[in-house]
Amino acid sequence: MASVTFAVDEELKSRLEKFPWVNWSEVARENLLFKDRLEQIRGKLNTKDEQEFIKWSVELGRKINKGAFERLLSDLPPKERAKLAGK
Numbered sequence: 001m002a003s004v005t006f007a008v009d010e011e012l013k014s015r016l017e018k019f020p021w022v023n024w025s026e027v028a029r030e031n032l033l034f035k036d037r038l039e040q041i042r043g044k045l046n047t048k049d050e051q052e053f054i055k056w057s058v059e060l061g062r063k064i065n066k067g068a069f070e071r072l073l074s075d076l077p078p079k080e081r082a083k084l085a086g087k
Helices: 008-016 026-045 049-072 078-085
Strands: none
Touching: 026 049, 049 078
């Protein structure tokens, strides 16, 4: 396994020293691994297929919401329906 060293200013070093039980190397390693995995996921989200799926699901959600709103409107009295429709 490779070794990496980070330089930190004195203020940060003194703040870290307030928590001697924390394994800061492990915290840094986990954070770097998490960020690497996040970048891999972001790369997958930028594929053409994934973008098409996102677009499709957003359009489907909008249609569902519109249908639900129309059903709710149909349950209202005509005056209230006109008021919500902006007429």
